[in-house]
Amino acid sequence: MVSSDGLDVEKHAGVTNTLYEDNTGAVAGESFEYGDSVYAKLQRFAGKLHVEQRGIERVPDDERTDTSYLNVGSMWFSANMVVASFAIGVLGQSLFFVGFVDGILTVLFFNFLGASTVCFFSIFGAQFGLRQMVVSRFWFGWWGVKLIAIFNILACIGWSSANMIVGAQLLSAVNTDVPGYAGIIIISLCTMAVTFFGYKVVHTYELWSGIPTFIVFLIVLGVFAHSGAFMNVPMGVGTSELGGILSFGSTVYGFATGWTSYAADYTVYQPSNRSRTKIFFSTMLGLIFPLLFCEMLGVAIMTATTINGGVNKYADGYAASGNGGLLGAVLFDPLGGFGKFCVVILALSIIANNCPNIYSVSLTLLVLARWTRKVPRFVYTIIATGVSIAIAIPGYSHFETVLENFMNFIGYWLAIYEGIALTDHFVFKRGFSGYKAENYDRRDLLPPGIAAIFAFCCGIAGMITGMSQTWFVGPIALHAGEAPFGGDVGFELAFAFAATSYLITRPIEMKIFDDCIHQPQNLMNISSRADWADDEEFDDPSALPAQQVTTNKDGTKTIVSYRFNDDGKKVKVTRRIRTTVVKEHVNPAVADRRSWAKFGLEKGHVPGPSFDTTSVGENIIFRPSVNWKTHAKEAEKEGEKGGIKDQLKDKKVKCRICQGEHFTARCPFKDTMAPVDEPTGAGAGLDDEEPSAGGLANIGGSYVPPHLRKGTAAAAVAASGGSGSKYERDDLATLRVTNVSELAEEQELRDLFERFGRVTRVFLARDRETQRAKGFAFISFADRSDAASACEKVDGCKFPFFFLFFPIETEREYANFTAVGYRHLILRVEFAKRAT
Known part of the structure; x- marks a missing residue:
């Protein structure tokens, strides 16, 4: 799999030696081999020799085979x-x-x-x-x-x-x-x-x-x-x-x-x-x-x-x-x-x-x-x-x-x-x-350890008083046997001293440090609820909880979503996302402005643009016209003729059916006549034209929307093969992506394809009941050349293992999406066929 800049994505994916965990903190065995660092190379060599690669990382349940x-x-x-x-x-x-x-x-x-x-x-x-x-x-x-x-x-x-x-x-x-x-x-x-x-x-x-x-x-x-x-x-x-x-x-x-x-x-x-x-x-x-x-x-x-x-x-x-x-x-x-x-x-x-x-x-x-x-x-x-x-x-x-x-x-x-x-x-x-075993590597969620270290020191004091060695005999040990060596009671006193001191100091530590750790978190949760409408109701037992996004201490984000499986049971899906910032050199004044403190509703937030809500860069396609001078002259002539108000000043209402001065909808002949100068009946069929009047004007009785009736621009487009709709999309710049994971999200696909150009639409087909992806999606670009580039680069990539490498153009962040268990899915990307 090759990225947009010609790098081997799988080879360069692990340059940070990041081990991907699930929501329990367990690390899959295959993640030790990612990257091209010395560590990853040694791990790949060990894998070939069937050497255990795991260190102190938590073992996932599916790998506990003993x-x-x-x-x-x-x-x-x-x-x-x-x-x-x-x-x-x-x-x-x-x-x-x-x-x-x-x-x-x-x-x-x-x-x-x-x-x-x-x-x-x-x-x-x-x-x-x-x-x-x-x-x-x-x-x-x-x-x-x-x-x-x-x-x-x-x-x-x-x-x-x-x-x-x-x-x-x-x-x-x-x-x-x-x-x-x-x-x-x-x-x-x-x-x-x-x-x-x-x-x-x-x-x-x-x-x-x-x-x-x-x-x-x-x-x-x-x-x-x-x-x-x-x-x-x-x-x-x-x-x-x-x-x-x-x-x-x-x-x-x-x-x-x-x-x-x-x-x-x-x-x-x-x-x-x-x-x-x-x-x-x-x-x-x-x-x-x-x-x-x-x-x-x-x-x-x-x-x-x-x-x-x-x-x-x-x-x-x-x-x-x-x-x-x-x-x-x-x-x-x-x-x-x-x-x-x-x-x-x-x-x-x-x-x-x-x-x-x-x-x-x-x-x-x-x-x-x-x-x-x-x-x-x-x-x-x-x-x-x-x-x-x-x-x-x-x-x-x-x-x-x-x-x-x-x-x-x-x-x-x-x-x-x-x-x-x-x-x-x-x-x-x-x-x-x-x-809470999942917190084993979370320093902020582990005990401070002050009480334990103090108890350990007290245990050492008990050990010294009870030890009996050739080079030292403690005062209590001396009375536990015959002089000069007495009897060794060091481990008994060490245990007693340590346990007793820990019983005394641990409650104090919990009172002081646990309050400091949990109070800000609770306040944050309260203040983040800006409106009573933000409270989610789950009165319906079949409703799916909202997606949860948690920021981890190593900079990654854990996304927890829910779906229904084939048996109709509600299951939880956890994914880990790592974001990486690609920076550019900018004007010092711009860099200084980005460091200004925010105020108002954004007060207290990190300085600079928020990538969740702010677009800091967008590809704008500029197509210069060769007839721009002609268009300019025509605009000048239109200006000479006067404004729109002048043109419509003497305009009168005219019926399309009887040419009377009333609205067509109020015409007394609308059910019995066709519009003047338009063929009806068999003549229409001979000319192979679509019916132009509404109501029952056509022998077939089919209704023809006004914008498709004869003489309109939309009708001309439709006659040439188009739909004639003002909402018609340009299918020439639309890609059809197949073999998509059932756990895929629209935002993931948008993040993947937006690096090739501006994406105007992302459609991911989902099952109505389970809300899981059906395996295909449509991606529409503003420019066909961008769609062609995306088709060339993404076709054949593994999903959802997207390790993206962006050219250094703007300061943006992108994600390495990982979800162990779907590495076998290979994306197929092709241009969508025009709908008929």
């Missing part, structure tokens, strides 16, 4: 049936010195506590079609969520790095000649290959990758059970036991709840009508089984390191290669080469654990700023992988300390996040009905 609850559960089953979960259980004995029974109970309780929030927030993805960080805007506001996004980026990168270290340790245990950095690079590149392709490939990989890992862990369990190396380490007592349990529980909770900040990312393609209960429990089953199984197995195997006072192959293997050495001590001697193969499988299971981290960090980066959204999601997966490698390699030799500190950090900030989000959801929004 209808399997199995995908929901298997996603988290494979992501947690990994050696990293096993490593969390190992920390119970190696760092916190808990016994077997108390370690098992800690794993059970804190995993259920941490996993419950992941299950709950997974519902939001299916409910709204939005990513987790985007949903967070409804709690933290446009600016506040950027702080949350930074924490989430740190969490994703940190998790990824820690998991890479675990996998590298396993590979090093199989072959000590393999350096740690080599194992890290192998795992990271495999993870990037999966996450690069996006949602579907990630889910497909997670569906199957957990099965071989689970089989290997069963083998580990069976071999260890037959080895007799299990030791029932007794639980401790007193404040030292309390501190160890609290600190170990904080680590377990941090691992389980670590998925909270991107839970909704993996259900956005689930239909919105999915059962919330089924999504919740599908997620819970996928999480809780692998977490309990792997961590309890880690707790059990780590007890073997206490045999013979810590002098045994299990303790030696753990000291040499960490978790990989501990698993090697269980498998290598009894199984030989097959045992090494099992350890390699466990090492590669880290890929399944890292896929959610790398995939979600690529989405979180898009929330940081508008400019970050100019980079496609899949590019960020490459960047995130590189950063994770840079962190994992230096931290390889300090895994235990790094993992413990990191797990506690995750538990701390996510407890604050959960405290604010859950409080807002249940107390202030009162459930899912309190959200």
